[in-house]
Amino acid sequence: MSATADTAAGGGIGALGRGLGRVSGAVLPVLTVVACIVVLWYVAAIGMNRAWTLDAAQRQGVELTAGEIIADAMRQDRPVLPAPHQVAAELWNTTMGEPILRERRGEYRPNPRSLFFHAWQTLAPTLMGFVIGGLAGILLAVGIVHNRAMDLSVMPWAIASQTIPILAIAPMIIVVLNSIGLEGLIPKSLISAYLSFFPVVVGMVKGLRSPGAMDLDLLRTYSASGAETFWKLRLPASVPFLFASLKVGIAAALVGTIVAELPTGARFGLGARLLTGSYYGQTIQIWSALFMAAICAAALVATLSFVERVTLRRMGLDR
Amino acid sequence: MAAQTPTSKPAPVSPVIEARGLDLTFQTADGPVQALRDVNLTIDKGDFVSFIGPSGCGKTTLLRVIAALEHPTGGSITVNGMTPDAARRSRAYGYVFQAAGLYPWRTIEKNVKLPLEIMGFDRAEQENRAKDVLQLVDLEGFGKKFPWQLSGGMQQRASIARALAFDADLLLMDEPFGALDEIVRDHLNEQLLALWKRTEKTIGFVTHSIPEAVYLSTRIVVMSPRPGRITDVIESDLPAERPLDIRDTPEFLAIAHRVREGLRAGHAYED
Numbered sequence: 106m107s108a109t110a111d112t113a114a115g116g117g118i119g120a121l122g123r124g125l126g127r128v129s130g131a132v133l134p135v136l137t138v139v140a141c142i143v144v145l146w147y148v149a150a151i152g153m154n155r156a157w158t159l160d161a162a163q164r165q166g167v168e169l170t171a172g173e174i175i176a177d178a179m180r181q182d183r184p185v186l187p188a189p190h191q192v193a194a195e196l197w198n199t200t201m202g203e204p205i206l207r208e209r210r211g212e213y214r215p216n217p218r219s220l221f222f223h224a225w226q227t228l229a230p231t232l233m234g235f236v237i238g239g240l241a242g243i244l245l246a247v248g249i250v251h252n253r254a255m256d257l258s259v260m261p262w263a264i265a266s267q268t269i270p271i272l273a274i275a276p277m278i279i280v281v282l283n284s285i286g287l288e289g290l291i292p293k294s295l296i297s298a299y300l301s302f303f304p305v306v307v308g309m310v311k312g313l314r315s316p317g318a319m320d321l322d323l324l325r326t327y328s329a330s331g332a333e334t335f336w337k338l339r340l341p342a343s344v345p346f347l348f349a350s351l352k353v354g355i356a357a358a359l360v361g362t363i364v365a366e367l368p369t370g371a372r373f374g375l376g377a378r379l380l381t382g383s384y385y386g387q388t389i390q391i392w393s394a395l396f397m398a399a400i401c402a403a404a405l406v407a408t409l410s411f412v413e414r415v416t417l418r419r420m421g422l423d424r
Numbered sequence: 425m426a427a428q429t430p431t432s433k434p435a436p437v438s439p440v441i442e443a444r445g446l447d448l449t450f451q452t453a454d455g456p457v458q459a460l461r462d463v464n465l466t467i468d469k470g471d472f473v474s475f476i477g478p479s480g481c482g483k484t485t486l487l488r489v490i491a492a493l494e495h496p497t498g499g500s501i502t503v504n505g506m507t508p509d510a511a512r513r514s515r516a517y518g519y520v521f522q523a524a525g526l527y528p529w530r531t532i533e534k535n536v537k538l539p540l541e542i543m544g545f546d547r548a549e550q551e552n553r554a555k556d557v558l559q560l561v562d563l564e565g566f567g568k569k570f571p572w573q574l575s576g577g578m579q580q581r582a583s584i585a586r587a588l589a590f591d592a593d594l595l596l597m598d599e600p601f602g603a604l605d606e607i608v609r610d611h612l613n614e615q616l617l618a619l620w621k622r623t624e625k626t627i628g629f630v631t632h633s634i635p636e637a638v639y640l641s642t643r644i645v646v647m648s649p650r651p652g653r654i655t656d657v658i659e660s661d662l663p664a665e666r667p668l669d670i671r672d673t674p675e676f677l678a679i680a681h682r683v684r685e686g687l688r689a690g691h692a693y694e695d
Contacts, residue, residue, distance in 0.1 A: 319522075319523060319525050322493055322521070323519070323525055324542070326491055326512065326518075326519040327542045328512055337527075337538065337541070337542070338527070341527070342527075421528060421529055421530075421570035421572075422529055
């Protein structure tokens with residue numbers, strides 16, 4: 106009993122060691138690149154911000170040492186390029202340092218100082234837009250693969266739709282939807298869906314068409330119907346393609362939501378945060394919103410990658 | 425084995441496959457290509473018929489016409505006394521392709537059940553049949569594996585099991601062992617003969633290997649290209665019991681020689 110427990114523990118530790126080895130093997134190169142970027146960033150921040158420091162010192166008639174210039178360039182309120190630690194501090198203060206809800210006149214309301222609140226204001230329409238765009242993309246792809254008229258007519262329009270600058274069309278969508286009484290979540294998510302359906306259509310069409318002549322002939326020898334061919338061959342064959350394009354699609358959905366917030370005077374959301382930051386020269390706020398957007402995108406893509414891995418493993422497609 | 429479906433049982437005297445003056449011309453961008461010309465062929469129940477010839481001789485096309493995957497442009501063909509389309513709908517044949525063609529997202533067992541699902545067998549019956557045919561091809565215990573976990577030879581055996589699962593009397597095989605190495609191929613040839621003897625199926629077998637054709641067949645159909653046509657049909661008088669070393673006997677070599685002569689007569693070695 107104890108012997109088996111020992112070997113089990115030994116195996117566990119061995120696996121843990123190998124796991125750590127694999128993780129450090131994957132993490133080390135990433136950390137190296139991050140360290141290089143941080144160093145370059147500091148150098149760039151000092152280089153860009155020192156002009157303002159020197160200007161201020163000249164007006165006050167003081168001489169600054171090199172050390173003082175560097176120190177000041179890294180702690181300005183509105184630097185041209187904020188230093189990494191300033192962005193990190195702003196991120197911390199607006200997330201962990203602020204409650205998501207705060208009390209106002211006896212009731213709890215979302216706290217607009219919390220970056221989590223803004224992130225959620227952007228994430229909710231992103232997720233909804235992704236679901237709409239993903240479903241629309243899949244349905245269009247199924248139509249394109251099964252219907253020759255759709256094959257010839259839909260794809261050129263889908264491509265054309267992506268050449269229209271979203272920044273131009275977003276305010277019109279908001280106005281039109283407002284006039285029929287839709288506001289808030291839905292207009293934003295429709296704009297986000299507009300950007301995310303396209304990669305899903307392209308990937309899904311490719312996936313549904315991926316079975317070879319032999320795979321299709323096999324089903325013909327069974328006199329399988331079109332529906333059976335779809336469910337038993339085309340759809341499972343398309344799953345790896347679908348996940349690849351969903352990952353592109355969800356990142357596009359996030360960009361779509363942020364862009365939708367810019368020209369429409371949204372008060373909340375990461376796009377609104379970027380916009381107010383640029384109005385008032387709050388570069389630190391802009392950068393922290395940018396980082397929050399990047400973190401959200403990474404989290405969304407990582408979640409999809411996880412679902413992808415689990416699904417493909419269960420399908421035996423992940424070796 | 426369960427009772428055979430009455431539709432796939434031919435009338436006692438009528439041949440399984442009968443082709444008369446069969447023509448097939450493909451319309452291509454470079455103009456019409458005659459893939460088959462004036463093919464006359466009769467295959468009786470229980471025959472093991474090999475189609476041999478160089479590439480472009482129409483042997484695969486002929487097999488696909490029998491399977492109703494291609495349609496002739498002239499002449500007539502019946503399978504079990506019906507048109508090939510009707511025969512296919514009545515599950516007359518199982519088809520084995522050159523590659524195993526197992527769906528990678530299905531386990532071996534689920535791959536074998538694929539035709540059964542489509543043909544509407546109930547779950548218990550699917551289970552029984554999958555078990556039986558996997559045993560028939562020596563793959564019991566591999567049902568839960570995914571195709572990539574099996575060797576090429578085992579995958580091809582699984583694809584034969586899939587073709588046997590719905591118990592069609594006719595097995596059509598298109599160079600099924602062409603992509604495998606010679607040792608595996610010898611082994612599978614032996615197993616295929618044993619399986620044929622046990623199940624008493626009619627087999628149409630496309631190959632471009634003379635020894636394989638002579639070893640397996642009761643009849644060898646020699647074909648030649650441009651246009652694809654039959655140049656010779658050789659009845660094999662080899663005994664039913666065929667160990668692998670029968671291939672060194674004078675009788676075997678005599679038949680192999682005649683096949684080679686047939687191929688040469690069809691100008692198959694021209695280029």
